[in-house]
Amino acid sequence: MDDRVQQAAVSLVEGRTLRCRGAWTMPDVAPVERALRRMTWPARSALVFEASGIEAFDTGGAVVLYRALMEARRQGCEVSIQGLRPDYAQLMSLVSSHWAAMVAEVAPRQNGSERFRASIRNRVAQGAGALEFLGESATALVRLVASPRRLRWRSCLNSLRLDGVHALPITGLLTFLIGVVIAYQGAEQLRKFGTNIFIVDLVGISLLREIAPLIAAILIAGRSGSAYAAQIGTMKVTEELDALQTFGLSPIELLVLPRVLALVVALPLLTAYADVLGVFGGMLIASNQLNVSFTAFLSRFEEAVALRHMLIGLGKAPFFAVIIALVGCYQGFQIRGGVDDVGRHTTISVVQSIFLVIIFDAICSILLNWWNL
Amino acid sequence: MKIEVRGLTKTFGSATAVGGVSFVVNEGELLGLLGPSGSGKTTVLRLIAGLEVPTAGDIFIDGKRVNDLTVQERNIGFVFQHYALFKHLTVFDNIAFGLKIKKWNRRDIDQRITELLALMSLEGLGGRYPHQLSGGQRQRVAIARALAPRPSVLLMDEPFGAVDAKVRQELREWLIRLHTDLNVTSLFVTHDQEEAMEVSGRIIVFSKGKLEQAGSPADVYEEPATEFVARFIGSMNIVAGVVRHGQVQVGSLEFPAPGFSDGQTLQVGFRPYYVKVAEDPARYRQQAKLRHIYFLGVAYRLEIETPDGLILRSRMNKEEFRRCHFTVGQAVSFAVTHFRILPQEGAGPAIEAKPGSPIAGPLTP
Numbered sequence: 249m250d251d252r253v254q255q256a257a258v259s260l261v262e263g264r265t266l267r268c269r270g271a272w273t274m275p276d277v278a279p280v281e282r283a284l285r286r287m288t289w290p291a292r293s294a295l296v297f298e299a300s301g302i303e304a305f306d307t308g309g310a311v312v313l314y315r316a317l318m319e320a321r322r323q324g325c326e327v328s329i330q331g332l333r334p335d336y337a338q339l340m341s342l343v344s345s346h347w348a349a350m351v352a353e354v355a356p357r358q359n360g361s362e363r364f365r366a367s368i369r370n371r372v373a374q375g376a377g378a379l380e381f382l383g384e385s386a387t388a389l390v391r392l393v394a395s396p397r398r399l400r401w402r403s404c405l406n407s408l409r410l411d412g413v414h415a416l417p418i419t420g421l422l423t424f425l426i427g428v429v430i431a432y433q434g435a436e437q438l439r440k441f442g443t444n445i446f447i448v449d450l451v452g453i454s455l456l457r458e459i460a461p462l463i464a465a466i467l468i469a470g471r472s473g474s475a476y477a478a479q480i481g482t483m484k485v486t487e488e489l490d491a492l493q494t495f496g497l498s499p500i501e502l503l504v505l506p507r508v509l510a511l512v513v514a515l516p517l518l519t520a521y522a523d524v525l526g527v528f529g530g531m532l533i534a535s536n537q538l539n540v541s542f543t544a545f546l547s548r549f550e551e552a553v554a555l556r557h558m559l560i561g562l563g564k565a566p567f568f569a570v571i572i573a574l575v576g577c578y579q580g581f582q583i584r585g586g587v588d589d590v591g592r593h594t595t596i597s598v599v600q601s602i603f604l605v606i607i608f609d610a611i612c613s614i615l616l617n618w619w620n621l
Numbered sequence: 622m623k624i625e626v627r628g629l630t631k632t633f634g635s636a637t638a639v640g641g642v643s644f645v646v647n648e649g650e651l652l653g654l655l656g657p658s659g660s661g662k663t664t665v666l667r668l669i670a671g672l673e674v675p676t677a678g679d680i681f682i683d684g685k686r687v688n689d690l691t692v693q694e695r696n697i698g699f700v701f702q703h704y705a706l707f708k709h710l711t712v713f714d715n716i717a718f719g720l721k722i723k724k725w726n727r728r729d730i731d732q733r734i735t736e737l738l739a740l741m742s743l744e745g746l747g748g749r750y751p752h753q754l755s756g757g758q759r760q761r762v763a764i765a766r767a768l769a770p771r772p773s774v775l776l777m778d779e780p781f782g783a784v785d786a787k788v789r790q791e792l793r794e795w796l797i798r799l800h801t802d803l804n805v806t807s808l809f810v811t812h813d814q815e816e817a818m819e820v821s822g823r824i825i826v827f828s829k830g831k832l833e834q835a836g837s838p839a840d841v842y843e844e845p846a847t848e849f850v851a852r853f854i855g856s857m858n859i860v861a862g863v864v865r866h867g868q869v870q871v872g873s874l875e876f877p878a879p880g881f882s883d884g885q886t887l888q889v890g891f892r893p894y895y896v897k898v899a900e901d902p903a904r905y906r907q908q909a910k911l912r913h914i915y916f917l918g919v920a921y922r923l924e925i926e927t928p929d930g931l932i933l934r935s936r937m938n939k940e941e942f943r944r945c946h947f948t949v950g951q952a953v954s955f956a957v958t959h960f961r962i963l964p965q966e967g968a969g970p971a972i973e974a975k976p977g978s979p980i981a982g983p984l985t986p
Binding site: 333334335337338341342344345485486487488490491493494495496497 | 667670672691692693697698699701702703704705706707718719722767860861871872886888929930931932
């Protein structure tokens with residue numbers, strides 16, 4: 249600070265004059281604000297704010313001075329300001345003319361229970377929004393079933409290509425590696441007991457029933473779910489969704505349904521493909537580490553791994569697909585405003601869809617266990 | 622078609638985007654909705670289009686209440702701020718989009734699009750994709766797409782917001798010509814007061830979801846109804862002072878304010894070209910120091926500081942500027958020849974003021 253300018257200060261002289269001195273600028277005006285808040289104003293008297301000593305002034309200072317003025321008036325004092333420089337007075341009048349708006353804009357601080365209630369309200373509103381989206385998608389699906397000619401074939405096939413065919417290499421590689429990893433881990437244990445052949449049960453059942461569908465779903469959630477959110481979100485930001493609406497097209501019918509349907513077809517196929525490559529990975533390790541030959545592996549596979557394990561795994565895939573596609577599209581529609589929002593909702597879509605997929609999978613496991621499947 | 626809006630209100634959660642707005646757009650009119658960002662003007666447009674559902678209030682298009690009609694039933698054309706062209710479709714297909722949905726036959730579509738491409742000066746570009754076009758061309762495609770199904774109303778949201786200054790100027794002139802040719806009732810949103818002045822036949826000024834003033838560009842400029850309008854439209858010096866003996870006193874400046882009681886704080890506004898500045902310190906009564914000279918192309922802007930610390934802007938044409946020989950820092954004299962007492966913020970257009978009336982009069986230097 250300039251050393252010629254004094255520190256901001258106030259003092260009440262003889263209970264009639266409030267002498268203001270120094271630089272009333274942010275942030276140095278803070279001590280004055282505290283002093284003024286503690287000040288006891290002389291009841292019902294004429295008070296003069298002697299402001300000629302103010303050497304520097306900004307809106308921060310003006311707010312502090314104005315608040316003191318209002319407070320003193322509220323307590324019944326007759327207040328006048330003296331000696332304030334005209335340009336400072338201009339600032340004061342600016343502050344006074346915007347006072348009501350300023351006070352209104354500062355949100356009152358919420359206590360814990362209010363915050364809690366607000367967050368509950370927020371969640372409920374979000375839940376309602378999600379339900380609305382689900383309902384709209386369902387009605388669009390019903391309309392589509394009623395008149396199948398409305399389906400956008402081109403969009404479906406394009407989605408099938410991008411989300412199914414293009415996902416083959418990475419899904420194949422990853423489930424192959426997972427098969428390898430599971431077989432390695434199992435090999436350690438099984439060798440101890442000399443029950444090498446059970447590697448087939450371990451790899452076969454765990455992969456077909458749980459791991460392959462989950463890996464495929466998680467990959468698709470990361471690849472396609474996020475892409476749906478980003479695509480639809482970008483269309484929302486560039487107002488293309490609104491443009492579609494002005495032409496009387498429903499964005500849900502046009503964008504959501506083809507993606508959901510494509511994924512419902514693609515994910516079970518990808519899962520079957522993942523099953524094959526995962527088991528192949530396990531088979532390689534079995535022959536390499538446990539001396540279980542390919543023929544021994546495959547003949548054991550036939551008797552040890554029941555068909556129902558594969559069907560359960562494949563049966564879950566369409567549900568995973570619906571979850572991933574709907575969450576991705578829903579998050580896309582949630583995007584408001586800018587580009588940073590696209591990134592945020594893309595991330596949310598991945599986290600939410602993986603979360604829901606695993607929850608759904610766990611519920612399936614529990615139910616199927618009850619029914620002894 | 623005439624558009625009428627009555628008591629239109631839209632709230633998002635606890636925030637009010639539009640608060641009880643009523644106005645009329647006359648048949649064949651080109652009307653500008655002007656306001657700073659966040660003033661609710663785009664929401665008004667979207668409400669009229671049917672892209673948002675109003676919380677309260679009614680919308681009439683051609684005398685018919687359209688609140689419950691869907692977007693396409695309202696038969697409007699909407700031009701979006703960021704063009705919103707379909708990226709994977711050619712210019713031709715973009716413009717034909719609405720027509721195909723309305724099941725026009727092929728020949729009619731071809732004919733309509735040839736006609737529109739000519740009207741938009743886009744001949745020969747029908748086969749291009751949006752990314753192969755310049756900003757100005759894209760915006761014209763967007764307007765063509767909106768106009769193709771012969772809408773009864775054309776709504777444009779910041780139509781020239783995303784193009785550079787020169788193209789914007791061309792598009793403005795082009796839009797005025799287009800409107801003269803087609804005479805379709807049009808409503809456009811802008812935050813650029815110059816654009817609103819130049820393009821629209823009438824302007825509606827918005828602030829914080831409220832209608833501040835509706836009128837011709839000249840009305841809004843010369844007789845701002847509220848302090849907000851005065852500040853927002855054009856450049857204005859605004860000073861505040863307390864009334865003493867029927868005069869608003871701002872430092873050494875005095876503005877007659879008959880009819881106001883002593884002790885009241887008033888805001889006084891005057892346009893920069895009503896501040897006359899001379900290098901001869903004896904020419905005018907008020908003294909000041911010249912702080913800065915800005916060259917604006919068509920004129921000069923001078924910034925002067927009074928001994929009380931007030932900073933005022935003055936505008937001077939080139940001829941006059943050349944006659945004087947100003948140097949920054951020199952002492953000058955000045956006078957305010959015309960002023961207005963501004964209505965208080967929030968009080969609304971309560972003070973009816975005309976130039977020449979006691980509260981907005983010329984001052985003798």
